[in-house]
Amino acid sequence: MNGARPHESGAERRLGSATPDRQEARPAFAKGWDEPADLSKPPAPVPEPADIEVPAELRAEIEAHMARYPDIRSATLPALFAAQRLHGWCSPQALEQVAAVMGVTPAYLESITTFYDMYRNEPVGSRYVYVCTGVACSLRRARTVYKAIAAAGAELDDVEIREFECLGACDMAPMASIDGRYVGPLGTEDAEQIVDAIRAGREVLPGRGLEGMPEAAAGRWSGGDPIP
Numbered sequence: 468m469n470g471a472r473p474h475e476s477g478a479e480r481r482l483g484s485a486t487p488d489r490q491e492a493r494p495a496f497a498k499g500w501d502e503p504a505d506l507s508k509p510p511a512p513v514p515e516p517a518d519i520e521v522p523a524e525l526r527a528e529i530e531a532h533m534a535r536y537p538d539i540r541s542a543t544l545p546a547l548f549a550a551q552r553l554h555g556w557c558s559p560q561a562l563e564q565v566a567a568v569m570g571v572t573p574a575y576l577e578s579i580t581t582f583y584d585m586y587r588n589e590p591v592g593s594r595y596v597y598v599c600t601g602v603a604c605s606l607r608r609a610r611t612v613y614k615a616i617a618a619a620g621a622e623l624d625d626v627e628i629r630e631f632e633c634l635g636a637c638d639m640a641p642m643a644s645i646d647g648r649y650v651g652p653l654g655t656e657d658a659e660q661i662v663d664a665i666r667a668g669r670e671v672l673p674g675r676g677l678e679g680m681p682e683a684a685a686g687r688w689s690g691g692d693p694i695p
């Protein structure tokens with residue numbers, strides 16, 4: 468006997484959803500999950516382009532992305548990054564502007580921004596330090612590095628310091644993306660230097676960026692576009 472009720476599926480048993488006590492104990496909104504949609508609200512329509520003021524530069528950038536694809540929705544990710552760069556986060560106003568140019572609903576865009584980790588759904592600072600704590604970096608004590616940087620930078624204003632999933636530069640492990648520039652391998656002893664450089668507006672860990680790696684110099688690996 469495993470204690471399961473006959474009508475429970477395997478998933479329900481794992482989640483414990485069929486046990487009333489546990490069901491009540493579970494928070495309505497579990498940390499790390501998106502907030503549920505408010506179904507009492509009417510669906511937001513595609514904004515009227517004439518009603519929404521879109522900065523000319525943002526409009527031009529979004530339209531340039533749209534022109535590259537047969538299906539304009541393929542331009543959604545770079546269009547949102549452009550708006551995020553301008554506004555600092557994917558604010559309701561930013562989503563409206565992108566929606567107006569692309570002819571999609573803000574809800575569609577929000578479904579993207581709440582799915583992908585690199586979009587900011589709230590204002591969190593104009594600069595950022597993403598410390599990778601993916602598997603390869605964790606094996607090289609990335610969480611300790613993250614904690615050291617977070618502690619050193621606790622008083623920094625306007626800077627978001629957070630853990631991040633694999634940033635695709637595992638050979639620099641443990642590494643971080645600082646405003647899109649990849650630096651590594653990092654140790655706890657780098658934490659103060661990183662924070663001091665950010666505070667002073669200096670380049671962080673000069674000579675320890677991805678751009679200085681032999682693969683990048685030889686043109687075998689560009690490292691991709693900087694993360695917005």
Ligand code: FES
Nearest residue numbers: 599601604633636
């Ligand atoms: S696990 Fe850190 S860059 Fe891949």
